[in-house]
Amino acid sequence: MIKLKNLERSYPLAKEKFFYVLRDINLEVEEGDFVSIMGPSGAGKSTLLHILGMHDHGWRGEYFLGGTAVHHLKPKERATLRNEQIGFVFQQYHLLDDLTVYENLDIPLSYRHYKKSERAAMVADMLDRFQIVGKKDLYPSQLSGGQQQLVGVARAIIAEPKLLLADEPTGNLHSSQGEEIMELFCKLNEQGMTIVQVTHSEKNASYGKRVIQLRDGWIVKGE
Amino acid sequence: MSDFRYALRQLVKCPAFTAVAVLTLALGIGANTAVFGLINALLVRPLPYHDPSNLVLLWEQFPRQGLERIPVSVPEYIDFEKGLRSFTQIAAFNYSTFNLAGGNVPERISGAVVSPALFPMLGIEPIAGRTFAQEEQGEGHDDLIVISERLWKRRFNSDPSLIGKTLLLNGRNYIVIGIMPAKFEFPIPLFNLQGGQFAERVDIWKPVAFSQDELKSRGSRSYGVIARLRPNATSAKWQAEIDTTVANWVKAFPNNYSARNRFGAKIYPLHEQVVAGMRKGLFILIGAVAFVLLIACANLATMLLARASARERELAIRMALGAGTWRLLRQMLTESIALALAGGAASVLLSVWGLELLKRVGARTIPRLNEVTLDWTILLVTAVVAIGSGILFGLIPALASAKPVLTEALKEGGRGSTSGARPNRVRNMLVIAEIALALVLLVGAGLLMKSFARLQGVNPGFNASHVLTIELSLPQTKYPSGANPSYLGGDSTRNFYQETLRRIARLPGIEAVACTDILPLSGTNSDWSFSIEGREMNKNEPGPDEEIRVITPDYFRVLQTTLLKGRFFTEADNADAPPVAIVNEVLARKYFRGGDALGKRITLGDPRKPDAKWITIIGIIANVRHRALELEPQPEYYIPHAQFPMRDMILAVRSAQDPRSLTAGIRREIQSIDPDQPLANVRTFDRVVSESVAPRRLSVVLLGIFAAIALVLAAVGTYGVISYYVVQRTHEIGVRMALGAQRSDVLRLVVGHALKLVGIGTIIGVILAFLSTRLLSALLYNVGAFDVTTFVFVTISLATIALLASYIPALRATRADPVTALSHNA
Known part of the structure; x- marks a missing residue:
């Protein structure tokens, strides 16, 4: 599903020097895998996840997603590929404050040019699946943290991506809410979705099938 | 459609922002709507006749x-x-x-x-x-x-x-x-x-x-x-x-x-x-309102830029969820257009009110003003201007924020607002543009005001205060010509006016009363050619043709015009007496060496005829500005009414009291002489003078209003940008203060930044004003288009106001608690 070869991410410093956030990353993630990326702060975990999510384009090396050479794609083509293949869950949920739960779920579909009737059916199905039908007209501020992240996950998968990327998805939740989200991830993974998450928690990492350890931009374990 | 719904929701969510934005746009677009209304009615719309x-x-x-x-x-x-x-x-x-x-x-x-x-x-x-x-x-x-x-x-x-x-x-x-x-x-x-x-x-x-x-x-x-x-x-x-x-x-x-x-x-x-006569004035007005609109757009753009910075995370999320750049642009533009349409709707109300006011003020100044209405054409133009403005002020912030840096914006603890160099540069440029445009308008308005003040200070050659004027038209059927030509009355006309003057003079409070066929500055004029005794005119040479007035004896006493030589007319200068005339100084100097006109004779008829009626010049008076205050006095000669009995005359009554209070008594006296004789156009002489400069006053008022709006908008724009500059630098200011910076240092930092923007803006504005004020030359009196005093005064005033606007956020920055400031955006 994912293949990274000699991937590097750096930021320029003074006098043609560079600060490396990621160095010589070589990584393969199979379809249906559930990978946890771990490491101390500043190790480059989130940067790696944003590169996988094609939010970051300033890297060097090779990145293949489902056989497509991302490194050869133009930004617009990358955006199209991202919309087709990837869903993203954020630690801070990043729900749009001015939109209701329903509209937050609807918006990724509208960006993918689904017809209105189709979108309505898909949002209704997702509300039902996540048992949040009763909350569809509420705004994010009216939901608890766990409920918000539930909506965040629902929003990430509503367009049926093959790959779900999650950046510390339970970081802002208390333990029972965190468990609920992780069990949801497991369920999605069982249904065939490839998941890559960044986490600090050993417990959350244990829900996955594989752990990759990063330190100072290098993969030190699980390559 | 959903974009539009979200846009409306955004507007409702921030009522203060929306109110300021809508008001700014209403002023900008409203001024344009009103002027388009004028142009449509006066220049574009065909005259109300067939083909x-x-x-x-x-x-x-x-x-x-x-x-x-x-x-x-x-x-x-x-x-x-x-x-x-x-x-x-x-x-x-x-x-x-x-x-x-x-x-x-x-x-x-x-x-x-x-x-x-x-x-x-x-x-x-x-x-x-x-x-x-x-x-x-x-x-x-x-x-x-x-x-x-x-x-x-x-x-x-x-x-x-x-x-x-x-x-x-x-x-x-x-x-x-x-x-x-x-x-x-x-x-x-x-x-x-x-x-x-x-x-x-x-x-x-x-x-x-x-x-x-x-x-x-x-x-x-x-x-x-x-x-x-x-x-x-x-x-x-x-x-x-x-x-x-x-x-x-x-x-x-x-x-x-x-x-x-x-x-x-x-x-x-x-x-x-x-x-033809209105085209230039209207084009200057449309230039002024276009400037106001551009300033309003620049203001809106800076406001939206600040707002877009605050919304960077939202835009990043949208992009992470799949929105493309165009989609984000569309969303942002929809919001700005929705805002502009709301402003456009408010502007219609504002312009309806403005035009009503204009109709009241300028009814006698601008012909066809009553035809000015906000019809569908104007509403359509307003909508187009509103949408165009929405795109104009929305595009810059939209372009600046439609490509958010996802990794930074989406990171935990990522800054909620951007402090990138590009949006700041754009904001600074917008404020510079606002100040420059406002300066052009202010210089224009300043020049017109100075010109108007100079005009008000002109000595017209008469004193218009405490004088009432009343028009009287005697019908030919009732007041026949007798032996005179048909354009003149006869004895009945003479008797009517002599009796009228005699009776009015007896009324309490009257200081002097007289009649004239044409009042100075009333917009009417009359000229008549004459020949000078002893001057052989070439047969094919045109004789002198100068302005002629018919007056009764006390006319110059009513007007308090100075007699330079000779005497005024008296009751003795009647129909049977030798014909006499009074000339003004310009005429005396133009036709007689050393201005020595006294005793010289002229004739209105053919001098070669043996029965030519020679008129002796018996007085020379100081010059009177008749056509307009701004025009140099023309040669004029005056003939006594008793010797040239015009039927249509204007009564001029000087009184120590409010002259309007005399109307009823005068009406009573006139109707006791002729019950069918109406009084028309009863107004004070002050009003006649005031109406003669009404078109200029209207230009001054309109351009003054637009310049004032521009000044307020530029000040608000400067305040907004400097406020945002302070917010962006709160953390830095905290650090500086923690490191020992005094309040004066902080003040210098913030006001120094404002000074730079205001300085550049005023320099560009002065250059633009130099290039554009030439267009105003035709509207100026006794003031050059590059009047240094006006330029300096306006520039200093605008810079001071803009700096004062920046001083408020600067002062706020100095009062920041370093501990709070250090935690801001850290």
């Missing part, structure tokens, strides 16, 4: 004497009517006034005498009755009138049986045969016939009835001529026809037309005649 593009006015000219667009005499009109083939129809018209008897108070009503061909030519049908038949003209066939719907409603309570009834006008019976619709207006003041502006709208039309005197006199030019061109007639063809006619006159009547005068006639498209 107005083929209508022309025919004026004569004496280029050598600087006389252009002068009226036509009756014999000339008749020749044109018979000889010109390029016109399908041709008609003469002239002003007239009618004293309407009956009712409690007699009333003077503005009217016109017109050829019967006029109504079919203009293609306007009466709402009741009919207009004149071709044979219904000429003396003995002219006892018919058509009245306006306005008069019909006001005076006759819309009486349906008025048609066929008789009205007593000027002591003579006229049958009402038709009623013209309320919108019909002819002549329009801007025809400017004989220099007399039709301040009052015409309510009565009667057929022309040329008198024997008029039919004989080629030199007495008082009629306007309107014609409809044949559709296929080329301009060369009609001009050739006119030139041929004129050439025939020069041959046939050498005493009337001198080849050296280069006398001629030209036609002017009617629309051009009406709009």
Whole structure:
């Protein structure tokens, strides 16, 4: 599903020097895998996840997603590929404050040019699946943290991506809410979705099938 | 559609932002809507006649004497009517006034005498009755009138049986045969016939009835001529026809037309005649409102930029969820357009109010102002301007924020707002542009204000305060000419005015009372050629032709005009006494060596005739500005009314008390002499003077208002940008203060930044003002377009206000608690 070869991410410093956030990353993630990326702060975990999510384009090396050479794609083509293949869950949920739960779920579909009737059916199905039908007209501020992240996950998968990327998805939740989200991830993974998450928690990492350890931009374990 | 829904939600969510934005736009777009309304009604909208593009006015000219667009005499009109083939129809018209008897108070009503061909030519049908038949003209066939719907409603309570009834006008019976619709207006003041502006709208039309005197006199030019061109007639063809006619006159009547005068006639498209005088002023106005709108847009753009920075995370999320750049652009633009449409809607209300105000203020200043309405065209233009503005002020922030840096914005603890160099640069540029544009407008308004102040300070040669003026028109039927020519009255006219003056002089509070045929600065004028005794004129040389006034003895005492030499007229200068005249200093100096005019003689007739009536100059008075305060005094000569008994005179009464309080007493005295005699256009002389500068005042007021709006917007814009600068630098300021910076250092940092922007803005503004104020030259009096004082004063004022606007956020920054500031955006 994912293949990274000699991937590097750096930021320029003074006098043609560079600060490396990621160095010589070589990584393969199979379809249906559930990978946890771990490491101390500043190790480059989130940067790696944003590169996988094609939010970051300033890297060097090779990145293949489902056989497509991302490194050869133009930004617009990358955006199209991202919309087709990837869903993203954020630690801070990043729900749009001015939109209701329903509209937050609807918006990724509208960006993918689904017809209105189709979108309505898909949002209704997702509300039902996540048992949040009763909350569809509420705004994010009216939901608890766990409920918000539930909506965040629902929003990430509503367009049926093959790959779900999650950046510390339970970081802002208390333990029972965190468990609920992780069990949801497991369920999605069982249904065939490839998941890559960044986490600090050993417990959350244990829900996955594989752990990759990063330190100072290098993969030190699980390559 | 969902974009629009979200946009509305955004606007509702931030009511304060929305209110400020909508108000800013309402001011910017509203000013444009109002001026578009003016331009549409005055320049674009066709005149309210059938096929107005083929209508022309025919004026004569004496280029050598600087006389252009002068009226036509009756014999000339008749020749044109018979000889010109390029016109399908041709008609003469002239002003007239009618004293309407009956009712409690007699009333003077503005009217016109017109050829019967006029109504079919203009293609306007009466709402009741009919207009004149071709044979219904000429003396003995002219006892018919058509009245306006306005008069019909006001005076006759819309009486349906008025048609066929008789009205007593000027002591003579006229049958009402038709009623013209309320919108019909002819002549329009801007025809400017004989220099007399039709301040009052015409309510009565009667057929022309040329008198024997008029039919004989080629030199007495008082009629306007309107014609409809044949559709296929080329301009060369009609001009050739006119030139041929004129050439025939020069041959046939050498005493009337001198080849050296280069006398001629030209036609002017009617629309051009009406709009030409207003075009420049309106274009300056549209330039001003365009500037106001640009400043408003710049303001909005800075506000939206600040808002977009605060929304960067939202935009990043949208992009992470799949939105493309175009989609985000669309979303942002939809929001700005929604805002602009809300501003546009508010602007319509504002412009309706503004135009109503303008109609009230400028009704006598701008002809056709009553036609200004906000019709669908204007609403459509407003909508287009609003949408265009929305795109203009929305595009810059949209482009600046449609490509958010996802990794930074989405990171935990990522900054909620950008502090990138590019948006800051754009914001700074917008404020610089605002200040520059505001400076141009302020310099323009400043120049006009200074010019207006200088004009107000001009000594007109008379004292207008505490003087009441009243127009009186004596009908010929009641006040016949006797042995005099028909344009003059006879003994009855003399007696009426002498008795009127005698009785009014006895009223309590009256200091002096007199009459004149033309009041200074009233917009009317009259000139007459004369010959000077002992000066042999070349046969083909035109004689002096200067401005003539007919006055009664105390006229200069009422006006408090200084006598330089000789004496004023007295009661002894009556019809039987030797003819006398008073001249002004300009005339004395122009025609007599050393200005020594006293005792010299002139004649208004042919000096070669043995019975020539010689008039002795008995006084020289100081110059009076008659045509306009800004125009240098012209040569003038004055003739006593007793020796030149005009029927239409203006009463001028000086009183120590409020002159308006005299009206009732004067009315009583006049009606005790002639109960049917109405008083018309009763106004103080101060008001006459004030109305003479009304167009200038209107320009000053309008440009002043637009400049004030620009100043406020520029100050608000500067305040907004510097506030945002402070917010962005709160953390830095905290660090600086923690490191030992004093409040003055912080103040210097913030105000220094503002000073840089204001400095660049004013430099650019001064350059732009230098380039653009030249356009104002024609509107300026005694002030150069590059008046240094105005430039310096305006620049310093604007810079001070802008710096004060930046001082408030700077002061706030100095009061920041370093601990709080350090935690801000850390």
